[in-house]
Amino acid sequence: MTSDYHYTYFRVPKTEDLTRSAQRYRDLRLQALKLSPSSFAATYESEALFTEEYWKSRLSQQDRETFVCAARPAKSTASTGDDLEWVAQLTLLGPRTKEEFTLPAASGQPEPGPDEKEERWQLLGLYTLSSHRGRGIAKRLCAEAIKYLVGYRAEPKNVQVRLMVKWGMEATARLYQQLGFEEVGSCTLAEALIANGEGDLLPEGYEVQEKFCARGGHVMLQRFTRDRV
Template structure:
């Protein structure tokens, strides 16, 4: 069987939104079921989302969603054709206060006036489509979008939070130019992803309060 071809797209917030929401739901639930360790959310939580919830996720003004699309050999090269097999999301622009973390996280000072701030999150590829640099290319699509979507501000701070046991992903981010800037808790990672409402009222449990996640950052410059 021939290797599929892959393209990388930004999901429109208006065009074919109902269809996109269904494809996104299918991809997310596959990921949460097959690789729960890749997500801070759970299959049970997102399986309960309504269709409107999925549409709202894709159309939210503070989110940009990017998809890896696999097309079988000989399949028509047209919008809407192909299987959604990977995703990554940008959340932002975030305010300086929203982007800030406690001193013990080690993130350092935030440039409140002269930079735009985004969180990179939710990178995932279905197991059958991993390898071949596809995760890196998907991230590059998102980062390139930030550099070309508008001219100002010139400086863009992109941050991500990743589990420490996923060294393959950490090394991929390093090759993309991200550097280690601190350590985070699961509660901080969920809030940074915009999922703070999914946290329990008491986050003192070590599951949420242990400072073991890796914070990485990259600074982009718009031309």
């Protein structure tokens, strides 16, 4: 079936004016939080209050890379950028140190190797607008992120990409398995928030709250070697 859209996949550059990109990133992020609240630890109500400068900072942080799929109507003969709609995005955090990547033994996650032997990234925030699902966009977007990591640097050769899926999101976990991730352990909500760089969302006294300390989330890894991809 011929698509009614042309899709473009890219990493958001940090060297240009981020005003327009931040607006598009914010709009898609807030749509995701409003339409699929159970998929995220953050809430629409909290992030809707963030300032423009905050959204710009999310895109410009040195340890944060954002990848986007933008759609343009097929009937459009030329694009100036104004007719592009961001329809999917994901974020990579990294590289992460061994200490940052390590989880308690109870998680079942394998212990990371030495920093000089392997590179580690955290994947988060993958979301595709429902009107554009079923077109392989998530797979292509993940492939774009992996392609970036392959060329990020020559050493170390071994790379791990980790993500965490909330308890009860079995369909989401299966999707990631189809994208090449394997389940290697379980996590708490607190561990997931910290790993995703959102530890500031944890309330005071979370250590004694079952919601944050129950171990039920999925820990998933994709491993690859740079010279074998």
